[in-house]
Amino acid sequence: MKNMEDEKQVKVETVSVDDAKAPEPEQVPDSKITELEAQIADLNDKYLRTAAELENTRRRAAVDSETLSRVRVIAVLEKILPVMDAVDAALKHNPDDEGIKSLAKALKSSFDSIGIVRMETLGKPLNPTMHSAIQVVDAPANTVPNTIVEELQAGYMLGDRTLRTAMVVVAK
Numbered sequence: 001m002k003n004m005e006d007e008k009q010v011k012v013e014t015v016s017v018d019d020a021k022a023p024e025p026e027q028v029p030d031s032k033i034t035e036l037e038a039q040i041a042d043l044n045d046k047y048l049r050t051a052a053e054l055e056n057t058r059r060r061a062a063v064d065s066e067t068l069s070r071v072r073v074i075a076v077l078e079k080i081l082p083v084m085d086a087v088d089a090a091l092k093h094n095p096d097d098e099g100i101k102s103l104a105k106a107l108k109s110s111f112d113s114i115g116i117v118r119m120e121t122l123g124k125p126l127n128p129t130m131h132s133a134i135q136v137v138d139a140p141a142n143t144v145p146n147t148i149v150e151e152l153q154a155g156y157m158l159g160d161r162t163l164r165t166a167m168v169v170v171a172k
Contacts, residue, residue: 074163077116081156081164083107088154111156119155121148121166130155132165139171147171 084107090100111118119130126133126146134152139145148168155166 074158074161077114077156077158077163084111084156085153115158116163117157119157119166121151121155121168124148126168126170130157130162130165131168131170133170134167135169136172137169143171145172 087100087104087107090097091104094100121131124147125144126148131148137149139147140149143149147170149171150169151166152169153167156163
């Protein structure tokens, strides 16, 4: 026969519906709540500052990129201006050459589409930001002093920026 000690006994507990209810939350001291609220406010402040710094960095990067792009475009355009000067000089020497006329028209059309404008100088007052006075001559009759009387090299603008100042002769 079996020995009683060999038999294992199972202890059964009774469970009720009341046992399924959540235990009462522990009371958190007011000092701990205040500490946690301060920590939340500090983290929120750090988050807002980081977000603002990120937005400023994005804005600066966009401005820097635009500035760099504009500088590169201007550098390329300044290299093209001597081509237009050569075409203008060829047109002065041979005004009836259809090939030169066609080339001048194509360059002017390209300049117009880019936004490059040739400065009007003759009869205008000297403006040091737009004109380089190469020579000063006695004022011809009916000419206001400090007025441009001859253009030696054309000046060009891109929007409100001077690409190249015009070289001019000014009446004194």
